[in-house]
Amino acid sequence: MLFDVKPLPGDPILALMTAYRADDAPNKVDLGVGVYQDNAGHTPVLRAVAAAEARVLAAQTTKAYVGIAGAASFNTAMTQMVFGTSHQALADERLVTVQSAGGSGGLRVAAELIKSLRPDSAVWVTTPTWPNHVPLLTAAGVQIKQYRYYDPASGLLDRDGMLEDLANIPSGDVVLLHGCCHNPTGADLDAQLWSTVATLCRDKNLLPFVDTAYQGFGESLDGDAQGIRTLADIVPEMITVTSCSKNFGLYRERVGALTLLTRTADHAVAAKSHLLKIVRSMISMPPDHGARVVAEILNDTGLSADWRAELTEMRERMHAQRRGFVDALKPHGLDARFGFVADQVGMFSLLGISSEQIKQLRDDWHVYIVGSSRINVAGLTAGKVDYIAEALAAVLSG
Numbered sequence: 001m002l003f004d005v006k007p008l009p010g011d012p013i014l015a016l017m018t019a020y021r022a023d024d025a026p027n028k029v030d031l032g033v034g035v036y037q038d039n040a041g042h043t044p045v046l047r048a049v050a051a052a053e054a055r056v057l058a059a060q061t062t063k064a065y066v067g068i069a070g071a072a073s074f075n076t077a078m079t080q081m082v083f084g085t086s087h088q089a090l091a092d093e094r095l096v097t098v099q100s101a102g103g104s105g106g107l108r109v110a111a112e113l114i115k116s117l118r119p120d121s122a123v124w125v126t127t128p129t130w131p132n133h134v135p136l137l138t139a140a141g142v143q144i145k146q147y148r149y150y151d152p153a154s155g156l157l158d159r160d161g162m163l164e165d166l167a168n169i170p171s172g173d174v175v176l177l178h179g180c181c182h183n184p185t186g187a188d189l190d191a192q193l194w195s196t197v198a199t200l201c202r203d204k205n206l207l208p209f210v211d212t213a214y215q216g217f218g219e220s221l222d223g224d225a226q227g228i229r230t231l232a233d234i235v236p237e238m239i240t241v242t243s244c245s246k247n248f249g250l251y252r253e254r255v256g257a258l259t260l261l262t263r264t265a266d267h268a269v270a271a272k273s274h275l276l277k278i279v280r281s282m283i284s285m286p287p288d289h290g291a292r293v294v295a296e297i298l299n300d301t302g303l304s305a306d307w308r309a310e311l312t313e314m315r316e317r318m319h320a321q322r323r324g325f326v327d328a329l330k331p332h333g334l335d336a337r338f339g340f341v342a343d344q345v346g347m348f349s350l351l352g353i354s355s356e357q358i359k360q361l362r363d364d365w366h367v368y369i370v371g372s373s374r375i376n377v378a379g380l381t382a383g384k385v386d387y388i389a390e391a392l393a394a395v396l397s398g
C-alpha cells in the first residue's frame with residue numbers, strides 16, 4: 001500500500017507554525033497560527049486552569065471510561081455558557097450537548113450528522129472562511145458552497161452581498177456562521193443583522209450551523225454569544241460548535257462541545273442518539289481531562305470569576321494592540337489604509353496585501369503571517385509593533 005505514496009503538502013497554517021519555530025532570527029515575529037500569546041510571545045496556562053487541574057487530579061480516583069457524550073457536568077455548563085442560563089430552549093429541554101475533541105471534532109461530528117440525516121444538503125460557508133472548514137466538512141462527504149461575506153476593499157462585512165446570497169440558498173441547505181470573531185476577517189455581524197439572518201433562515205428553511213471558536217475574545221463572554229441566542233429565539237433547529245481552545249487556553253487538550261437545538265424535547269432525545277452513534281463510530285469516546293477542568297471552572301464561583309477576569313485581560317490586550325498597530329503605522333502614512341484593524345474584534349484581521357508582499361515579510365523581515373494575509377493580533381506586542389509597521393511599510397513601498 002505505501003510503496004508508491006507521494007508526500008502531500010502540509011496544512012498551510014500549521015506549516016507556517018513549523019517554519020516560524022525553525023527560524024532562528026532573533027527579531028522574528030509570529031502573527032500566524034491562531035494561538036494567544038503574551039508580551040513575551042508565550043501562550044500561558046490560565047490561572048484558573050492551573051488551579052482547576054490541581055483540584056481535578058487531587059480528586060480523581062479512576063481513569064475508567066466516562067461515556068460517549070463525555071462528562072455531564074461539562075455538557076451542562078457549556079450549554080449554559082453558550083445559550084445563557086435562562087434561555088427558554090434550556091427550560092424546554094430542546095438543547096442537547098455532547099463533548100467534542102476541540103471545536104474541530106465537533107465540526108466533523110456535525111458534518112457526519114448532516115451527511116447522514118440530510119445527505120443532499122450543501123453546507124454554505126463564508127467567503128473567506130477558516131481554511132480547515134473545507135477539508136473538515138468535505139471529509140464527511142458534505143458538499144461545500146460559498147456565500148459572500150466580506151468586502152476586502154473596505155475591510156467591512158459585505159452585508160448586502162451576504163443577504164442576497166443567503167436569500168438564494170435552496171431550502172433545506174445548511175448555513176455555516178461564525179458565532180463571533182470571524183476567522184480570518186475579524187468582521188462580525190451586528191445584533192440587527194443576526195436577527196435578520198435568523199429570520200431569513202427560519203423563513204427559507206435553512207439550518208444554521210454556528211462555529212464559535214473565540215467566545216469572550218470579541219465583546220464579552222455573553223456579548224459574543226448573542227448571535228447564537230438570537231438564532232435560538234427564532235429558528236426551530238440549529239447546530240452549534242464551541243471550542244475551549246482559545247478562551248480557556250486549552251489548545252492541546254482538545255476540548256469543545258457540540259449542541260443541537262431541536263423542535264421539541266423528544267426530538268432532542270432522538271437527535272442525541274444519532275450523535276452518540278457517530279461519536280462511537282469515529283473516536284468511541286472523547287478525552288476527559290480538559291473537559292473536566294472546564295467543568296471545574298464553570299461550576300465554581302471563585303474559579304469562574306478568576307477565569308472571566310483573565311479572559312477580559314486577554315481581550316482588552318488584543319483590543320489595545322489593534323489600536324497600537326494602527327498608531328504605529330501613522331509615521332508611515334498607513335494608518336488610514338489599515339484603520340479597520342482597530343475597529344474589528346477578536347484575534348484576526350486580513351491585511352489585504354499580495355502573496356509576494358506576504359513572502360517578503362517572511363523572507364526579508366521574519367514576520368510570519370498566513371497566506372490569506374491574515375494576522376493574529378495577539379502577536380502585535382508593544383515591543384514589536386514598530387518593527388512590524390516598518391516591515392509592512394517597506395514591503396508595501398517596494
Ligand code: LMR
Nearest residue numbers: 013032033034130132183
Ligand atoms: C487558526 O485558525 O489559526 C487556528 O484555528 C488554528 C488552526 O488549527 O488552524
